[in-house]
Amino acid sequence: MGLDDICSSGLGLGLGWNVKENFSQSDHQQKKKKSLVRDEHFFPSLTLGPSSDDDARKAHGDDQQASSVTALSSFSNSSVKKEGDVEFERVSSRVGDEDDEGCHRKKLRLTKHQSAILEDRFKEHTTLCPKQKQALAAKLDLRPRQVEVWFQNRRARTKLKQTEVDCELLKKCCETLTEENKRLQKELQELKSWKLTASYCMQLPAAATLTMCPSCERVANGGDGHPATTTSIPFTIGPKSHFINSLSHPSAAC
DNA sequence: GTAGTCAAACTGCCGC
DNA sequence: GCGGCAGTTTGACTAC
Numbered sequence: 001m002g003l004d005d006i007c008s009s010g011l012g013l014g015l016g017w018n019v020k021e022n023f024s025q026s027d028h029q030q031k032k033k034k035s036l037v038r039d040e041h042f043f044p045s046l047t048l049g050p051s052s053d054d055d056a057r058k059a060h061g062d063d064q065q066a067s068s069v070t071a072l073s074s075f076s077n078s079s080v081k082k083e084g085d086v087e088f089e090r091v092s093s094r095v096g097d098e099d100d101e102g103c104h105r106k107k108l109r110l111t112k113h114q115s116a117i118l119e120d121r122f123k124e125h126t127t128l129c130p131k132q133k134q135a136l137a138a139k140l141d142l143r144p145r146q147v148e149v150w151f152q153n154r155r156a157r158t159k160l161k162q163t164e165v166d167c168e169l170l171k172k173c174c175e176t177l178t179e180e181n182k183r184l185q186k187e188l189q190e191l192k193s194w195k196l197t198a199s200y201c202m203q204l205p206a207a208a209t210l211t212m213c214p215s216c217e218r219v220a221n222g223g224d225g226h227p228a229t230t231t232s233i234p235f236t237i238g239p240k241s242h243f244i245n246s247l248s249h250p251s252a253a254c
Numbered sequence: 255g256t257a258g259t260c261a262a263a264c265t266g267c268c269g270c
Numbered sequence: 271g272c273g274g275c276a277g278t279t280t281g282a283c284t285a286c
Binding site for chain 2: 107108109110145146149150152153157
């Protein structure tokens, strides 16, 4: 139904970010404790540095670079001590951030390139198996968790969009039905008044024998031998009434 | 400067 | 236990 749901992607191998992976994919409970323990357990070695998002963005060198650097500096300001240690400290800060926030969560915008690739994958497949997730994460220099979250959010956005479309359709349908209802009410009133007038006329001698033939829809005089004249019903409605037609085809109103 | 919007990230729950 | 989803939080960005 949705325009966006489609499937499939095949991807190559990719490396995860081990430390971060343990954090981001295992349990949420641990995450809450991270700020307390990360310095002990995850104090970075340089080997962890390249795994960070900031590094990923630096590698891309695109429009996100500025914001990454901004984020980076904002997180590492307090830890920069001396010239020679700056790089070291930055790495450690990034790693700390990468562990899903230290004091607060870090949120970095994906690059246009990353978003475009993710969109392409999403068009092929709205979900990813773990292998595909890993591979895509490696390709985009993101954590698998980030890819996973992106797909979750993307699915949610697609669903929301579809819901809005459905809502609009229902709204239009409701308006159409309301109009149809008004029209039918009006028609009903007309028929009622018409019947009232007719029954009044029936009391007149000349009109007493007037009937409408159900088959030919003609008003006939009672004395001509037509079958309709034999009925005791003084007044009938033709079979092609719009009212009856609407009832038999309710969907036509939409 | 701030309100509004978007999107990344988190949380809790549920079904398999 | 894991993945998906709904709901929520929050950082980044924009328009005024």
